[in-house]
Amino acid sequence: MHLPRDPSNVDHVLAAAFPPRLAGDVQSVLAVMPDARLAPMESFEVDVQGETVAIPSRIYNEEPGADFECSLTGTQQVILHCLYSRHSDGRVRQRRLEQIVASGEPWVAPFVLQLAGEYVLEILDVIGRGLVGLAVPNSAQRRLYGDFIARNPAFFARTERRVVSYWSCYHRWKYTVFGTYPGCTLMEAFRAAASEHAGVRWPRHTPPPLVGMAGGLA
Structure with missing residues (x-):
C-alpha cells in the first residue's frame, strides 16, 4: 500500500525510520534527496533499544548526485544508505547495503x-x-x-x-x-x-x- 504523496508527509514517514535523536541529521539527508516519483510503501515498526521506529517497505526517490552525498557527515551518509537500502531497485538496495x-x-x-x-x-x-x-x-x-x-x-x-x-x-x-x-x-x-x-x-x-x-x- 502506498502512502499519500504529500511531500511533508513523505518526509515525516522517512524521518520516522530513525530514533528521534537523529532528527537533525535526518533532515539534512532529506534535503539532498530528490522528490519521490511515488510515495513510500507502508512501513513496518520495530524496537531499537527501547525506541519504536517505522521503516518504509520501499521508497522511490532517485539517488542524489555524488556532490550532494559528499556534503553529508559520516552519520548522515549512513542514514542515506539506510533509506536507499529500501529502494524499489534491487541493485540500489545492494549497493547501499554494502555501505552499512x-x-x-x-x-x-x-x-x-x-x-x-x-x-x-x-x-x-x-x-x-x-x-x-x-x-x-x-x-x-x-x-x-x-x-x-x-x-x-x-x-x-x-x-x-x-x-x-x-x-x-x-x-x-x-x-x-x-x-x-x-x-x-x-x-x-x-x-x-x-x-x-x-x-x-x-x-x-x-x-x-x-x-x-x-x-x-x-
Whole structure:
C-alpha cells in the first residue's frame, strides 16, 4: 500500500525510520534527496533499544548526485544508505547495503535484517560477508543482532518465514536442500546470536536445514 504523496508527509514517514535523536541529521539527508516519483510503501515498526521506529517497505526517490552525498557527515551518509537500502531497485538496495552492513549502529540493524528476508541472492551474499562476526561467540555483531532480535521476536519470525517462502518459490531448484541456501545460513547465524543473548535456545520458524525438495530430509 502506498502512502499519500504529500511531500511533508513523505518526509515525516522517512524521518520516522530513525530514533528521534537523529532528527537533525535526518533532515539534512532529506534535503539532498530528490522528490519521490511515488510515495513510500507502508512501513513496518520495530524496537531499537527501547525506541519504536517505522521503516518504509520501499521508497522511490532517485539517488542524489555524488556532490550532494559528499556534503553529508559520516552519520548522515549512513542514514542515506539506510533509506536507499529500501529502494524499489534491487541493485540500489545492494549497493547501499554494502555501505552499512558492517555498521555497529543499533538503528542500522533493522535495515540489514529486513534485507536478509528478501529474495535477491547477491544481497544475501553481501550480508553474509559483512556479518562474519555472527559466527563468533560474544562478538560485537552477535551482541548487536542478538539484542535486536530479542526485542523484536515477531519481526524476526516473520523474516524467517519470508526466507522459507522465497527459497521455495524462487531458489529451490538450485538449492534443493534448505541448509545450502544462503538465507538459511543467515537465519541460523541470527538465531545463534539471539540464543546467546537470551541464554536459551531461540525458537525456530524455518524447516530444519536438511529439508530437501520433497519436503523430507535430504
